[in-house]
Amino acid sequence: MTTEDRILDACESLIQERGYFGFSFADVAGEVGIRKASIYYYFPAKAELGKKVVNRYRNRMRVVCEDWFEAENLDVGEAFKAFMEPIVTLGRKPGAACLCGVLGGEFQSLPKIVRDEVSEFFEEHQRTLALLFENGRNDGVFRFDGDPKALAKVAFSMIEGSFLIKRTQNDLSVFDDAVANLDAMIGTSQPRPL
Amino acid sequence: MTTEDRILDACESLIQERGYFGFSFADVAGEVGIRKASIYYYFPAKAELGKKVVNRYRNRMRVVCEDWFEAENLDVGEAFKAFMEPIVTLGRKPGAACLCGVLGGEFQSLPKIVRDEVSEFFEEHQRTLALLFENGRNDGVFRFDGDPKALAKVAFSMIEGSFLIKRTQNDLSVFDDAVANLDAMIGTSQPRPL
DNA sequence: GTCTATATCATGATAGAC
DNA sequence: GTCTATCATGATATAGAC
DSSP: OOHHHHHHHHHHHHHHHHOGGGOOHHHHHHHHTSOHHHHHHHOSSHHHHHHHHHHHHHHHHHHHHHHHHHOTTSOHHHHHHHHHHHHHHHHTSTTOOOHHHHHHHTGGGSOHHHHHHHHHHHHHHHHHHHHHHHHHHHTTSOOOOSOHHHHHHHHHHHHHHHHHHHHHHTOTHHHHHHHHHHHHHTTSSSOOOO | OOHHHHHHHHHHHHHHHHOSTTOOHHHHHHHHTSOHHHHHHHOSSHHHHHHHHHHHHHHHHHHHHHHHHHSTTSOHHHHHHHHHHHHHHHHTSTTOOOHHHHHHHTGGGSOHHHHHHHHHHHHHHHHHHHHHHHHHHHTTSOOOOSOHHHHHHHHHHHHHHHHHHHHHHTOTHHHHHHHHHHHHHTTSSSOOOO
16 A cells, blocks of 8 residues: 555544644654654645545445446345445444544634535535436335425435544444434335235 | 623623534634633633533523423423424524534534533434424324334424525525425424315 | 754743833 | 733645755
8 A cells, every 4th residue: 555545544543542733743654653744745735635535435435336336236225235334334333423423513614625525425425326316216216205305305404413422432332223224214114005 | 690691691692603622712712702711701711702602592492491391381393392492593594503503513523511512412302302202193293103202303303404404505485395304294384085 | 865954933931011 | 801912722824946
């Protein structure tokens, strides 16, 4: 792995743990095993480093959905599973939280280039989720009433909130219950009589 | 208003906006109109100030429920409305978020005395909500299936998540949709045939 | 590419005058 | 109670040697 990637990895886990203002170049350097100054060879400023970290996270969380958009013959249920996969991985890791959920708390004072990446993360995740819900209902995979967009907002809020709370309570069941409830909301866990 | 209260107010709105590591004594002093050093007359350290701010927030958000616990003849529907009142006030203010939702992002690196207050906030809110749900269902005010405790976790996650996301999206509908969905979850908005 | 050394600034905190 | 002055520390960032 390149030094740049190791810097990004260290920075990502540090932000996830402490937030943007809670980590320093000294922390990153210490974790990677280089000196503070060396970081500037790869990133000209902290904001640029932060932006890159969020951008990379965004792409990683999104990739499965891109695939689905391109291969339209894919089953919606499978696409939804793929969408949830990285979320569940994060949710079942005790100390972990969503990078953008954490940054959302500091949102108002983040550097603009970081803030924009965070906004984009939430926007595109909600857009994707709404599209999955809408198509899934049309295909008979999901069952729910009302606007898919509104449901997407609510579902994603629930996931993000459960990330934060499960960590403060050291209780993974908060996340599990959220996922179970999401399944119930889209009708994939509690089949009702037709 | 006393100087101490003005310090606490300034600190609360600063944390809500920027997080614990995003505000400084200089910020507080500037907002209150005193000098940095004067803050130490009231609070011996930043952590003590932070703890007091969260403690005060916690008490303010809780008071309505304490009342209900003591006066047991109160209607559960009314108690739930009282519980939601400060939440809705916060949710409908564009730049606002839950103080503890924000601090949840920085949770791992908060001073212990602050962290403990944040944990307690989530704990007691979930406990109260679970009790409201359970009593409300027994009284026929709410209708839902499953464990009231699990529902309380999910409901509160949804609210907290919507606080964070509505701010990053500058879109109050995220919060409104969450509240509407909560109503649907406890059966107060979408009456179904018996 | 990585380092040492340093500049510059902001931070939390303290001492002591008034 | 509030101030000025100051300290020690740690932050981001830069210059330049190797």
